[in-house]
Amino acid sequence: MKWARTAVTATVAMGAAAGLYVALGREDDPDQAPSSAAVVPSAAPTAVTEVKAPEVKVLESVEEPLPWVGTWAVAVQPRGRAFARQTLRQIVHTSIGGTSARVRLSNAYGARPLTVSSVHLARRLTDSAIDPATDQPVTFGGKTSVTIPAGESAVSDPVAFAVPADSDLAVSVYLPKNTGTSTRHGFAGRHNYIASGDQASSADLRGAKTVKSYFFLAGVDVQNAKATGSVVTFGASITDGVASSFNANRRWPDLLSDRLRASGRTVGVLNTGISGNRFTSDRSGESAAKRFDRDVLQQPGVRWVIISDDAINDLGHGASPARLKDELRDLVDRGHDAGIKVICSTLTPFRGAGYWTQRGEQGRTEINAFIRSGRSGCDAVLDQDRATHDPASPTRFLDKYDSGDHLHPDSQGMQAIANAVNLRWF
Numbered sequence: 302m303k304w305a306r307t308a309v310t311a312t313v314a315m316g317a318a319a320g321l322y323v324a325l326g327r328e329d330d331p332d333q334a335p336s337s338a339a340v341v342p343s344a345a346p347t348a349v350t351e352v353k354a355p356e357v358k359v360l361e362s363v364e365e366p367l368p369w370v371g372t373w374a375v376a377v378q379p380r381g382r383a384f385a386r387q388t389l390r391q392i393v394h395t396s397i398g399g400t401s402a403r404v405r406l407s408n409a410y411g412a413r414p415l416t417v418s419s420v421h422l423a424r425r426l427t428d429s430a431i432d433p434a435t436d437q438p439v440t441f442g443g444k445t446s447v448t449i450p451a452g453e454s455a456v457s458d459p460v461a462f463a464v465p466a467d468s469d470l471a472v473s474v475y476l477p478k479n480t481g482t483s484t485r486h487g488f489a490g491r492h493n494y495i496a497s498g499d500q501a502s503s504a505d506l507r508g509a510k511t512v513k514s515y516f517f518l519a520g521v522d523v524q525n526a527k528a529t530g531s532v533v534t535f536g537a538s539i540t541d542g543v544a545s546s547f548n549a550n551r552r553w554p555d556l557l558s559d560r561l562r563a564s565g566r567t568v569g570v571l572n573t574g575i576s577g578n579r580f581t582s583d584r585s586g587e588s589a590a591k592r593f594d595r596d597v598l599q600q601p602g603v604r605w606v607i608i609s610d611d612a613i614n615d616l617g618h619g620a621s622p623a624r625l626k627d628e629l630r631d632l633v634d635r636g637h638d639a640g641i642k643v644i645c646s647t648l649t650p651f652r653g654a655g656y657w658t659q660r661g662e663q664g665r666t667e668i669n670a671f672i673r674s675g676r677s678g679c680d681a682v683l684d685q686d687r688a689t690h691d692p693a694s695p696t697r698f699l700d701k702y703d704s705g706d707h708l709h710p711d712s713q714g715m716q717a718i719a720n721a722v723n724l725r726w727f
Contacts, residue, residue: 371523388497405456406455439460491547622663
């Protein structure tokens with residue numbers, strides 16, 4: 302509640318009994334391109350003089366706007382394909398609902414200004430078809446188009462839109478000019494759609510082609526009076542959902558969202574995993590250390606982060622456990638400095654994967670012991686290792702959780718990870 306101030310002129314009755322009364326108011330890719338009180342006097346006054354009363358605080362309630370909380374997000378990467386005079390219709394699966402929405406677009410890795418026009422938000426029916434009764438144009442500063450400088454991003458104006466939880470929304474944009482290299486998220490885990498010309502408001506797209514990435518779209522946020530914040534799941538391919546059921550929203554962050562919702566909690570779940578990502582080097586996007594601010598700390602409504610599986614890729618490529626522990630400590634400190642709770646995940650088994658080595662296994666054991674010991678400073682531990690390994694062969698996945706490549710859990714394995722999350726953390 303905010304205080305409003307006002308100057309009040311009071312009538313003061315001078316004489317026997319007079320009184321002064323003041324009324325108090327009231328955030329591996331197949332689509333990658335190459336490059337009111339009354340005054341009651343106690344007696345009749347004998348003289349009246351009008352004076353100016355001092356400024357007083359008025360108890361006036363001013364409604365605070367609801368904060369924005371992310372319902373969906375991805376981490377952006379460089380080197381996406383170019384577009385020109387084409388419509389993109391991209392499907393996002395919400396974690397929480399809201400009474401209004403906004404869209405976040407990114408040109409973080411573009412080499413030129415990005416012009417986007419005819420942006421629309423609607424509920425998706427099936428494939429590229431939307432419910433036209435729900436279609437809403439999206440504006441930026443009151444305009445139907447926006448040009449985003451290279452390296453920058455844009456947040457739309459609020460849209461009055463009833464966003465259901467656990468539902469598919471379609472964000473459609475028309476790209477009237479050649480975009481050059483696009484900002485993307487390589488692995489969508491679902492189909493998105495491209496069509497020629499401006500079809501952003503069409504109920505269905507004519508001549509649509511499917512793609513398996515996201516382009517320029519970084520997040521969708523909502524306003525919800527019951528929302529307590531968002532949790533960001535931050536990691537690599539296991540978090541990104543590689544090997545989970547395609548087009549089915551069966552990544553472990555999706556399944557965690559299902560559990561949170563079933564428990565009566567209204568917590569946004571934002572997946573910023575990048576397949577192939579690492580702590581120590583820029584592979585498949587910038588390193589975890591470089592992207593942590595943008596992909597975690599700057600997410601709307603963030604209160605928690607789960608740091609997951611990046612370090613597996615580092616171990617598979619020879620990184621030292623000592624360096625990885627230092628990197629993890631740094632992320633934990635940065636999270637705490639920003640006032641968020643940091644949950645750390647142990648590393649899942651990967652024996653049998655192409656880059657597994659005995660040295661990498663020893664590193665995994667050392668890092669997991671470090672995380673479980675509490676020396677990392679983590680506020681809680683999500684033990685993905687214990688949730689998924691074979692008790693008879695702890696360096697390997699339990700067979701029913703192995704997607705077949707011995708690195709990525711299948712949908713059952715994803716559920717086991719989601720089930721291992723203690724909801725009391727939230």
